[in-house]
Amino acid sequence: MPRNDTGSSKALALTVLAVTLLTASACDRKAKEVKGAAASPPPAVVVAMVEQRTVPIVRDFVARTEAIPTVDVRARVPGVLEKVLYKEGSEVKQGQVLFEIQRAEYSASLDSAKAQLAKANADLIRAKDTSVVDRTRAQLEQRKADLEKANRDVLRYQPLAEARAIPQQDLDTARSAEKVAAAGVDVAEAALKDSQLAQRTQIQLSEAAVESAKAAVTQADLNLGYTQVTAPISGIIGKIMVDPGNLVGKAEPTLLTTISAVDPIYAEFPVAEADYLKLAAQIRLDAQGRGRDTERRLQLFLADDTIFPEKGRFVFVGRGFDPKTGTINVQAEFPNPKRVLRSGQFARVRGTVEERPDAVLVSQLAVQEQQGAKTVMVVEAGDKVALRSVTLGDRVGDLYIVTAGLKAGERVIVDGVQKVRPGMQVKPETKSAEPGAGKTGG
Numbered sequence: 001m002p003r004n005d006t007g008s009s010k011a012l013a014l015t016v017l018a019v020t021l022l023t024a025s026a027c028d029r030k031a032k033e034v035k036g037a038a039a040s041p042p043p044a045v046v047v048a049m050v051e052q053r054t055v056p057i058v059r060d061f062v063a064r065t066e067a068i069p070t071v072d073v074r075a076r077v078p079g080v081l082e083k084v085l086y087k088e089g090s091e092v093k094q095g096q097v098l099f100e101i102q103r104a105e106y107s108a109s110l111d112s113a114k115a116q117l118a119k120a121n122a123d124l125i126r127a128k129d130t131s132v133v134d135r136t137r138a139q140l141e142q143r144k145a146d147l148e149k150a151n152r153d154v155l156r157y158q159p160l161a162e163a164r165a166i167p168q169q170d171l172d173t174a175r176s177a178e179k180v181a182a183a184g185v186d187v188a189e190a191a192l193k194d195s196q197l198a199q200r201t202q203i204q205l206s207e208a209a210v211e212s213a214k215a216a217v218t219q220a221d222l223n224l225g226y227t228q229v230t231a232p233i234s235g236i237i238g239k240i241m242v243d244p245g246n247l248v249g250k251a252e253p254t255l256l257t258t259i260s261a262v263d264p265i266y267a268e269f270p271v272a273e274a275d276y277l278k279l280a281a282q283i284r285l286d287a288q289g290r291g292r293d294t295e296r297r298l299q300l301f302l303a304d305d306t307i308f309p310e311k312g313r314f315v316f317v318g319r320g321f322d323p324k325t326g327t328i329n330v331q332a333e334f335p336n337p338k339r340v341l342r343s344g345q346f347a348r349v350r351g352t353v354e355e356r357p358d359a360v361l362v363s364q365l366a367v368q369e370q371q372g373a374k375t376v377m378v379v380e381a382g383d384k385v386a387l388r389s390v391t392l393g394d395r396v397g398d399l400y401i402v403t404a405g406l407k408a409g410e411r412v413i414v415d416g417v418q419k420v421r422p423g424m425q426v427k428p429e430t431k432s433a434e435p436g437a438g439k440t441g442g
Helices: 002-039 104-127 131-162 168-226 273-282
Strands: 044-049 051-066 070-074 079-084 097-101 228-230 235-237 255-260 265-272 299-301 313-317 327-334 346-363 368-370 373-379 385-389 391-396 399-404 411-415 427-430
Touching (some): 051 327, 051 391, 051 399, 097 255, 104 168, 131 168, 168 228, 265 273, 265 346, 273 346, 346 411, 411 427
Parallel strands (some): 044 427
Antiparallel strands (some): 044 411, 051 265, 070 255, 097 228, 235 255, 265 327, 299 346, 313 327, 346 399, 368 373, 373 385
């Protein structure tokens, strides 16, 4: 019995010693952890200040360039195409000769028309000759003189016949001669009127013939001129559609080539109704619906995202909105002195639709998305981290407009978010603003 008590005491003593050692070891580890935690500095993070200022709201519109005007060059008279006097794809000037059509037939037609005009002028001169009218007028004067003599004879014979100084037959003869003379005057007057009418008619016919001959000369001259096909506008000319030696313009005006003006170039794009209502104040139009705004505020981004060096202005707004898309077509004009832009290119037109005053702005680097909600880490008083939900509006360069959740002057973490959690104390370092930060390129 005494041996068993002694063994139990030894076992108990060993157990107590082991528990004591384990407890001491655990306490020692915990003390070390606490000491280590107290010794480690708070994590460093980069913060940016929440700004508040007036910012422009820009929109990008998908556009397509158009060359206005674009003109089809056609053969206006039939004939054999003899010469092509330009190089495909080159720039031509208005009035420059591009094609020549066989001229011989039209040159002969012009000579014939000029001959007809000379004949018509001669006929007009002959029609204006007054010799015939003058003869009939002289005959009328002669008949009037005869009538006057007959009247005097009757007046002289009548008292003599009454006094029986002469036979009655002499008076009757005088009276008959008077009637014959009066009839002669009537005939002469009628002849004069006929000759005057005939002359006026002939003059009018001759004048009409002259005008017709002049028109024929003009048309023949035009047709001869049309054998030289010239550029109706200045611009870039397209490919040759008809080779020399072919008959052109026989049944209809044959398309020979196309010319497009390229300076300035136009960009047409649809604008949504909401954006149009904001842009309307900037689009100043004249009575014909064309732009009269001289300020160039629009940027053009090409297919490779490079910025076209020239800025543009609004020049046209469509008649109405498309009910299917809810957009209205708008046209902008861009100078194109180096001929870089051509018709049919796709591009983006960027313009400022409004100015947003006193907008609260946060860097896009600070914004995170958690379960569909936008959040930021805010460094509050005492450099403690807090998680904040925010409501965002338009993007302005590398910033977002905040409509709820932040106020100007607060600090948000833009670098080091992965190292912190709400409630932690951090060591904030303010991020300096980079040149151009927040700009939209307008």
